[in-house]
Amino acid sequence: MKVKTTFKKDEKIKVISFDLDGTLVDHSFADAVWIDGMAKLYCKKTGIDIEKAKKEILRNYDEIGDHSTKWYDLDYWFSKLNLEGSPRELMEAHKDKVRLYDGVKDVLENLCKKYRLVLFSNAYRPFMEIEIEQSGIGAYFEKTVSSVSDFERVKDTVAYTKLCSLLGVSPEEVLHVGDHEKFDHLYPSAVGIRSLLICHNKCYPRETFSLKDVLKILK
Numbered sequence: 001m002k003v004k005t006t007f008k009k010d011e012k013i014k015v016i017s018f019d020l021d022g023t024l025v026d027h028s029f030a031d032a033v034w035i036d037g038m039a040k041l042y043c044k045k046t047g048i049d050i051e052k053a054k055k056e057i058l059r060n061y062d063e064i065g066d067h068s069t070k071w072y073d074l075d076y077w078f079s080k081l082n083l084e085g086s087p088r089e090l091m092e093a094h095k096d097k098v099r100l101y102d103g104v105k106d107v108l109e110n111l112c113k114k115y116r117l118v119l120f121s122n123a124y125r126p127f128m129e130i131e132i133e134q135s136g137i138g139a140y141f142e143k144t145v146s147s148v149s150d151f152e153r154v155k156d157t158v159a160y161t162k163l164c165s166l167l168g169v170s171p172e173e174v175l176h177v178g179d180h181e182k183f184d185h186l187y188p189s190a191v192g193i194r195s196l197l198i199c200h201n202k203c204y205p206r207e208t209f210s211l212k213d214v215l216k217i218l219k
């Protein structure tokens with residue numbers, strides 16, 4: 001992984017905003033709920049086999065797309081697909097799969113001594129709450145914001161502007177850290193928020209950072 005050496009620590013930065021899924025928490029819980037768990041419920045309802053159910057579920061998600069708040073809303077999907085049970089039961093059944101990436105607590109522990117830390121996620125509130133509770137990282141953050149539940153929009157430019165107002169800071173006083181090229185890099189950058197694109201799996205053919213790089217840059 002190539003580290004962007006041009007990024008310099010900026011003395012103006014007061015707040016570090018973190019994405020959650022794919023940045024601090026790995027994809028195990030999200031996949032168990034959104035793919036395996038939902039496919040099993042869909043199987044039960046339709047009688048089709050599990051592989052077909054997974055394809056159907058994913059096709060449904062694709063049709064809505066991740067720029068819609070519905071994409072993140074399990075209540076919407078339970079009702080649309082007419083599934084038995086509840087989002088709460090589904091999430092509770094898989095909550096032991098919530099896992100932090102290596103070194104996350106160390107990084108947060110270090111940064112929270114110098115900066116105000118916030119969580120800013122597209123995950124809907126109940127999903128995010130379970131991840132925070134299971135991973136035990138809640139105490140590091142002064143605020144946790146679900147863009148979809150609290151702002152009723154995905155993390156677009158308007159949402160980032162709202163986040164700054166909520167925190168009482170200007171965009172140049174915020175650094176956002178996340179793994180999604182649009183939601184965590186392009187949109188915050190467009191309103192003047194500096195951002196670091198994280199990659200745990202060398203997934204981007206471009207310059208990305210590890211969480212430890214973030215610590216090195218900011219310490």
Ligand SMILES: [Mg+2]
Nearest residue numbers: 019021022179
């Ligand atoms: Mg993410």
